[in-house]
Amino acid sequence: MSCHGTAPLPLPVLAPGAAAPTRVLLVGGPNVGKSTLFNALTGARQHTTNAPGTTVELATGSWRTAVAGGRPAVQRAVVDLPGTYSLLARSADEQVSADAVRELAQHAGAQAGTPGVVVLVLDATALARSLYLLAQVAETGVPVVVALTMLDLAAATGSPTSHVPPETLAAVLEGVVGVPVVPVEARNRADDGVLELARAVDAVAAHPRQVTDLNLAAPAPSCGCATAGDPPAPAPARSGMVGADLTLELAHAEALFAWVEQAVARVTAALTPDAAPGDRPATSASPRRSFSDRVDGVLLNPWAGIPVFLAVVWVLFELTTRVAAPLIDLIDRLVSGPVAGGLTALLGAVGLGDTWIQGFLVDGLLAGIGTVLTFVPVIAVMFAALGVLEDSGYLARAAFVADRAMRSLGLDGRALLPLIVGFGCNLPAFAATRTLPHARQRLLTGLLIPLTSCSARLTVYILLAGAFFPRHAGTVIFGMYVLSVLLVLGAGLLLRRTAFRDVHAGPLILVLPPYQHPHLRTLGMSVRMRVGAFVVGAGKLIVATMLVVWVLMALPASGQHTIGDVPIKESVYGEIAAGIAPVLAPAGFGNEHAAAALMTGFVAKEVVVGSFAQSFAVDEPGDPSVAGSLGDRLRDTFDESSGGHGGAAALAFMVFVLAYTPCVAVLAEQRRLFGWRPTASALGVQLVVAWALAVAVFQVGSRL
Amino acid sequence: MTLHESPVGASFRVTAVRLSAPAALRLSEMGIRLGTLAYVSQRAAFGGRVVAVAGSRFALDGGTAGLIDVEALAGRP
Structure with a gap:
């Protein structure tokens, strides 16, 4: 039973004869490297689908690791959930993540059926924010493993984790939170973190461990989903929490924040054992301007920010029109020329030339397939361009810069991007809507x-x-x-x-991820998966x-x-x-x-x-x-x-x-x-x- | 003084958040709570502010920044 009576999340197709796989949910905030990790785990064995009863897109895949001694590879069914800062959902996307975790917790608590583990993707540049989500996930009772990411960027932030070897940080964190913490550099194919993560997931699935000192009295969940076997309750409007519900949630959140502060303090103390508490690195702000700060000095400048944003949109517009045009022409010529000619000749050879069957196959079926294929370049170019913007960290800045323009429509600033691209071609504009974080938007x-x-x-x-x-x-x-x-x-x-x-522009509060260069392999896999979904689906x-x-x-x-x-x-x-x-x-x-x-x-x-x-x-x-x-x-x-x-x-x-x-x-x-x-x-x-x-x-x- | 009135480079401590309770809770979940130490790292168009907190950067629109009360601190925290 899912939290709100929704159907269970879809699982990827596994090899015939495979044993019931461990269900693995990737949970984490936006821009913490979750999708990069998903790609590293699943490789080409992935596809996209909507969460049951919603328009929220999920990526699912099969995660296999070889076993020595000729035994069959271990398979795990992985779901990349929408990014969320909290299990107190504020949108349909976040609700999907919260429901999935609670559903898995119920299965784990029932001690029956498919085992499941949450891999909590913990951003090393934002320990406190990630630990809060870890605490919420751990409270559901689901087995948890922490994947420590963004290690390369942590050094530049001035946080307490700066200049600490990943293994040291992971060991300290594991000592503090009590569940396995595995440093993973998913972009690095030589990194053995993924294999280590697989071992940790399998171990925790067999022998769950609890997060240390998290003995808080969780508030009575208004969704009525904490107890297995309860009848499903109607979905609560968590974004509209009122009265007793809200008071409970606020009080409980304060208790979690206190646990997080203690955990961060213990990590800091462990990493700087010789310093007196007053001399330890500040945990409140960066002591120096980072590379991202300097870039933002230009890209978010009150005068330059909007022209830069418009220039980026113009480039997108050009990419989906002028740059994609030769590829579209090439496919069109190929299909209507040699392919159609070949098919016509073939039909003629079998005695079906100049018949309605030829017309149906060449002018109907082949022309239809050709039409779909001509859209592939424009869709692929758009997904690739969006991936670059997203991975680089600029997309969050675009939302910030364009916020005022879209606020009157109740939309996120990122909505301006597809609406402008639509003036070139409507189809890639739909691709661009995926950058919006809320399903209703x-x-x-x-x-x-x-x-x-x-x-x-x-x-x-x-x-x-x-x-x-x-x-x-x-x-x-x-x-x-x-x-x-x-x-x-x-x-x-x-x-x-x-x-x-129900769609309204609330306070704009965005986490701006550090700038980084996009990872081509991950980008290519993502584009391939999304283009495939379009070709098959549409x-x-x-x-x-x-x-x-x-x-x-x-x-x-x-x-x-x-x-x-x-x-x-x-x-x-x-x-x-x-x-x-x-x-x-x-x-x-x-x-x-x-x-x-x-x-x-x-x-x-x-x-x-x-x-x-x-x-x-x-x-x-x-x-x-x-x-x-x-x-x-x-x-x-x-x-x-x-x-x-x-x-x-x-x-x-x-x-x-x-x-x-x-x-x-x-x-x-x-x-x-x-x-x-x-x-x-x-x-x-x-x-x-x-x-x-x-x-x-x-x-x-x-x-x- | 509000966050919106804080100059770039100014350090501050959050003293009050006058957003709706759910919005304030989300702000807390993301890392900005009462007592949080931070500094303004960037001013953006239409009154927006970028705030540095513990290695993270947060973008807030002008209206939201105007609903967060802060007290100035000497230098960067």
Whole structure:
């Protein structure tokens, strides 16, 4: 039974025939090297998944160590829990960590089933903060092993642990806290700390040890989860602790703080035995400016901080657009050229050439897979760039610098990053939401991203603005971007006052990790795992949608054509477009050409211009600003469907393109990250808002 | 005097935290409590402050810094 009736955490797939593995939970604060340790333990045997019933992403993996004498390797199932400073959770992410620890404690207390151990990742640069979390974890009764990390950075902080050999510090700490403490330098492949950690975990799983002198009376847990066998209680709103609960928690926290202070004092005394208490190194602040302080002097400077942040965002923007573009083109050419050619030749050789099966496999299935693959470079580049920012320590600074800009929307400063990236491409912007620490903030940001006008929509603006407003095309396009910003702000404020009233910007209190250089191997493993999750998770829906579109285009609406050989206008797709057209009439573009283009735009906005050209049976212009005969046909059609107000109808069409679903890839990623319900709701709301705005624009514009 | 009013480089001792109880508890859990000795290591835009405590650096927005009362100490602690 989990604390709040949630399902147990998922475990990684293990080798067939393997014995029940020890469950290992990695618990620690943000930026303490937990994920680096996870990568060192699991190597390539890892994947991401959401915690049951939540949108909180977890990394799970299998941790194997060889055993001498030809016996099978020992396997442990490792879960990398979201970083937290405390088991008194303040967010869905922290609640997942707290619940997982308590669930494991119940299993351990029951003396049955799978054994489990918490590996508490203790930051050597912040002993007191880490020891507080250790005390909370130990109080649950779960077996604990401490992994001592950030040793290389501790020397630069001026803390009592400076210039102390890792083994000495670990031994002193172990003597003070009473549970195994293993120094681990996870970035160093030659370090034998991981093997030592494995021994400690196995030993503690078999013979649990208790943290020394931690005989505190824990407050009666309001979640009712302390006793195995109790019925699950409803989830308490820990962030809204009130009354007796809060008083108990505060009193208990004070007792834990006292234990922590004693523990730190004992460690300090043990490390400086010859010094009188008054002469021991100060534990309250650094006696000198560190390297990070000097860098922050520039990056957080009141005048330079914001320009630096904007420069970083600009680099991200460029990486996901210009830098990724050649790779996207390469994959696109490869799939649509040699691969499609090869598959076509193969089908021809087996007698299926020029059949609907060929169309289904080449133009449907392969094109769908190709679409998924073209997103891989942009997603990988974004994850890699975010990893560099996160590992280097800058991301926390970005949250601090951009805090004021996002505060009115109740969002963390880091939310500004995906919202700006969204103007390049919405898909990597979703990748950037993972940097937000709270699930509800990630969801709110994820609902706003589709309103940022991505570059794919720009081709539609250029085509229509050039065709209908040739002398003011630039102004019209600029206006679309202004409208996009207003939509993000308006929707954000509206959502915050309605469905997201629980999301609010509380006091900003961030721990700024020391700057350090990113570790390429760890970064590469993380990127590979996350890209894999996208390809598998979102790719299926993208391919399925592409197949459905192909089938609708291939099926003739009447018996005059055969499957796979039918003009779009006379296909089921064309019939649906014709059926939708009257709904669009109040917006001035109630014609089947516009309806078909919008349907195609649901798959990808890049193909809207091509859809218009195909629909009008004219050549697609190489440069959409010089529309040629396509422009003539568009003007004629929009003038006709709008009663002579083609310009207003074109403007309304552009607004519709801005506000409705960006593309199926975004939809698939939304579903993967947030689930079906919010995705379907967002889809419906976006369509309604797009229609209402387009109607308003046309109705006003046609009367001017 | 509040933390927000402390100049860069100034050392101080925390004397009162006027945040909501849950926020104050989280601040304590992170390492800033009554009696904590620290110094202001950096001033940031919009009144934000970076505070050094026992080897850690904390970023606080201007509003939060204004709700933490401190007493000045001579030199760095």
